Amino acid sequence: MGGDHGLRSTVPASIKFAENNPKVNVKLFAVKDASLSIPSLSNLEIRYCESSVAMDESISVALRRKMSSSMAQALVEVENRQADICVSAGNTAALLAFGYHILGAYSGLKRPAICKxxxxxxxxxxxxxxxxxxxxxxxxxxxxxxxxxxxxxxxxxxxxxxxxxxxxxxxxxxxxxxxxxxxxxxxxxxxxxxxxxxxxxxxxxxxxxxxxxxxxxxxxxxxxxxxxxxxxxxxxxxxxxxxxxxxxxxxxxxxxxxxxxxxxxxxxxxGACFLGLNGSVIKSHGSADSLAFQYALEMAHDFASKKTTELLRDEMAEFITS
Amino acid sequence: MGGDHGLRSTVPASIKFAENNPKVNVKLFAVKDASLSIPSLSNLEIRYCESSVAMDESISVALRRKMSSSMAQALVEVENRQADICVSAGNTAALLAFGYHILGAYSGLKRPAICKxxxxxxxxxxxxxxxxxxxxxxxxxxxxxxxxxxxxxxxxxxxxxxxxxxxxxxxxxxxxxxxxxxxxxxxxxxxxxxxxxxxxxxxxxxxxxxxxxxxxxxxxxxxxxxxxxxxxxxxxxxxxxxxxxxxxxxxxxxxxxxxxxxxxxxxxxxGACFLGLNGSVIKSHGSADSLAFQYALEMAHDFASKKTTELLRDEMAEFITS
Missing domain, CATH: 3.40.718.10 (Isopropylmalate Dehydrogenase)
Structure with a gap:
């Protein structure tokens, strides 16, 4: 739902990515919208959510009122091991706050970081x-x-x-x-x-x-x-x-x-990754057009395939206790 | 003396500037060097100094031991009203420290700033x-x-x-x-x-x-x-x-x-200016070639012609007391 171009950028990119990667399952989390038209692909599904987080919404308001938003629900999917990674072009601060709240951070780590x-x-x-x-x-x-x-x-x-x-x-x-x-x-x-x-x-x-x-x-x-x-x-x-x-x-x-x-x-x-969270999250640039959002999806695919989050957590646990 | 290219950049630029601006007097402060050859121009003179400040010299060492350096002596010339402005491609921290030490800062102003x-x-x-x-x-x-x-x-x-x-x-x-x-x-x-x-x-x-x-x-x-x-x-x-x-x-x-x-x-x-000092100083980029150093000289000329330092001090005095 997020980003400067909203569905016009994220949806075509997701369709293209799903077509190019038939073995990867893509789930879209969105508020029902008349302009939303998704082709029938076996590896592409859509989940309708009650609300979405606005680009300028404050973190405290989002955390209090938007657990049913597309952003939070996509992260819950990762938390429930129903998805390997979440990609969003939305409000960075809210995505990080929800990520921290829903997924938690590596034990012992003081602060997660945004890395690119x-x-x-x-x-x-x-x-x-x-x-x-x-x-x-x-x-x-x-x-x-x-x-x-x-x-x-x-x-x-x-x-x-x-x-x-x-x-x-x-x-x-x-x-x-x-x-x-x-x-x-x-x-x-x-x-x-x-x-x-x-x-x-x-x-x-x-x-x-x-x-x-x-x-x-x-x-x-x-x-x-x-x-x-x-x-x-x-x-x-x-x-x-x-x-x-x-x-x-x-x-x-x-x-x-x-x-x-x-x-x-x-x-x-x-595509920037949130490092230190107990789940994988990739943040696309808000200004990303459809092609740029596809890059973020490809980065997410690579990141998740390599089990980066899990391996990094194990590595860090060693460093933190040592 | 300073900058990545030393005399090879500053001297040709100064000669060119002196030729282009016959009404402006240019004084070079340098350590005597066999490679230094200055044409005879009525508005270009050279002052030989005992030492120069190295690009990586610490401020405390420079302030203690380098008052006879080309950098410090050029600033003393400004302090003594024998020059309207000083231009250097040398050690930024040392130039600022010497500027503060020799020229002083606007009364009431907490910190001078580098502005570009x-x-x-x-x-x-x-x-x-x-x-x-x-x-x-x-x-x-x-x-x-x-x-x-x-x-x-x-x-x-x-x-x-x-x-x-x-x-x-x-x-x-x-x-x-x-x-x-x-x-x-x-x-x-x-x-x-x-x-x-x-x-x-x-x-x-x-x-x-x-x-x-x-x-x-x-x-x-x-x-x-x-x-x-x-x-x-x-x-x-x-x-x-x-x-x-x-x-x-x-x-x-x-x-x-x-x-x-x-x-x-x-x-x-x-060309960056040190704002807040009781005298005009322009810092050229260390990597400036001869043409870029000429830009800094032209900027300095404009800056000094407009009596920027003096007028800015008067303006700030008003602001600070009001």
Whole structure:
């Protein structure tokens, strides 16, 4: 139900995904709507719910009044082991709150985190937290490092992921108190392949596999990237449009430019995971169109097939007790 | 002396600037070096200094031992009214510390800030702080808003600059405690045209004239932008290089692509100002090449010609006492 485009984006993407993956069962949770038309596919079903969570609804209101919403019911399906993973383009804060409330978090873990693979010059890196935690203690950043490295190991088979702490310089004294203390914790943790500080201009270099930061900084970094990407695309279009010569050239260059756009646009990696919950949840970008939502579904499929949540919980239990 | 390219970038830029601006006197502060060759121009002189501040030198060491450095001596020249403004591509932290030590700050102002015009889709906006203050109180963010608006008024003649607070959402409850309290201060300040929160993806939209944030977040946002821009350029180059067709097309498209690059690259606006010091200081990006350093010199010229520092101090004195 959620996202900027609502059913116009999520439903066609889900149909396409169900068609492409006949062995995967897709369940849609939605409020009954005249515009909803679902083809008859053996692996696609729809569950009608009483309500949905609005994009700007406050968490407290949602938690109190919206247990029968499509969002909450999809998470209950995961909790009841009737689904392996839940994907939503809706209200991030509400999805996280319902996720925490319905699924619970790994025992011993202070805070779950939002984590996303970001495209780099040579592949992708995982960045966390991206907005779940605006105030963090150093030990929480330490936990994020473990979660991110676990993800890199489990999803990408990377045996010794390199992790870095986002800071405003690479010299050892840079940053605030929390960053300084987290740096000490990470340096002393011999189970991690910690490479020290990373600056904002290097996160897309691919030099490290996991980038750790608090949710405020991570959220700003991710959204700023989208803003720059949008400006780049828009101004490139303008330069090609600014003359007859440019317009003609633009016609010839179109396939190349489209390829570039797909490759470089930070939005193409659609799908963030909520790490630390006792159940798998993928959050699609609210602005995702149908194609982008399909990416999120594919990511969810990969994530669930690899039993990432369960394996990560086992791994973290070891780390937390050790 | 500073920056990644040292004299190879700053000296040619200064010569070019002196040639283009015969009525402006340019004084270079440098350690004697065999490679230093300065043409005889009536408005260009060189002052030899005993030492220079290293890019990674700690502030405390610099302040104790480097008063005779090129950086400190250039600031003393401003303090003694023998120069209207100082431009450096060197160690940012040391430049700020020396600036504070030698020039002092506006009376009543808690913290000076690093501020930069950032390119937007429709012009530019001022963003501050960009790294001088990693921990701020709400009242400091309030001061930053006043400084930024003063700059927009004085440099751009914008009579009622729109100011926004960088946050991870636009809903009123988003963000941490400091952001919430700063939001209240800004909302209640009737001398400001405050438009509320702005998210990272909108800072390049040009919807507001001044964007306020703490130095940690601002520094990350700026550097992440550079990283995305670099990735965009590099991957665009790659797509044109990836086939014979692309290479041929690239030849024709070169002028267009160069124009786009100049227009969109966030690095093109080279030059950050230290706002709140009793003297004018412009910091060039360390990675600036000769052309980029020339931009910083031109920005400095404009800044000094408009007596920005003096007028801003008068304006702030009014605000602080009122």
């Amino acid at each position: 693979p970001i495209p780099t010059l040579i592949g992708h890196s995982y960045m966390l937290d991206l907005g779940a935690n605006v105030n963090v203690e150093p030990s929480v950043l330490h936990d994020f490092a473990k979660l991110g490295c676990g993800l890199s190991r489990l999803v990408d088979g990377n045996s010794s992921p390199k992790v870095a702490l986002l800071n405003i310089g690479t010299e050892s004294k840079k940053g605030n108190e929390v960053i300084q203390q987290a740096h000490a914790l990470l340096k002393n943790d011999k189970t991690l392949n910690y490479s020290g500080f990373i600056e904002g201009d290097s996160i897309y270099s691919g030099h490290v596999d996991v980038i750790v930061c608090d949710g405020f900084v991570g959220n700003v970094a991710l959204k700023v990237s989208e803003g720059v990407a949008r400006m780049a695309l828009s101004q490139l279009k303008e330069s090609f449009k600014s003359s007859l010569y440019g317009r003609a050239l633009g016609q010839f260059a179109r396939p190349l430019l489209r390829k570039w756009r797909t490759q470089f646009d930070p939005a193409r990696y659609n | 015009p950032i390119p937007t889709l429709i012009g530019h906006s001022y963003m501050l702080d960009l790294g001088a203050n990693v921990n701020v109180e709400p009242s400091v963010l309030h001061d930053f808003a006043k400084l930024g608006c003063g700059l927009s008024r004085l440099v751009d003649g914008n009579s009622s600059p729109k100011v926004a607070l960088l946050n991870i959402g636009t809903e009123s409850k988003k963000g941490n405690e400091v952001i919430q309290q700063a939001h209240a201060l800004l909302k209640n300040d009737k001398t400001l045209n405050y438009s509320g929160f702005i998210e990272g993806d909108s800072i390049y939209s040009g919807h507001v004239d001044v964007i306020v944030c703490d130095g940690f977040v601002g520094n990350v946002a700026l550097k992440v932008s550079e990283g995305v821009a670099r990735m965009a350029l590099s991957q665009l180059k790659e797509s044109f290089k990836s086939s014979l067709y692309g290479r041929a097309l690239g030849q024709f498209a070169r002028p267009l692509l160069r124009k786009w690059r100049t227009q969109f690259d966030p690095a093109r606006y080279n």
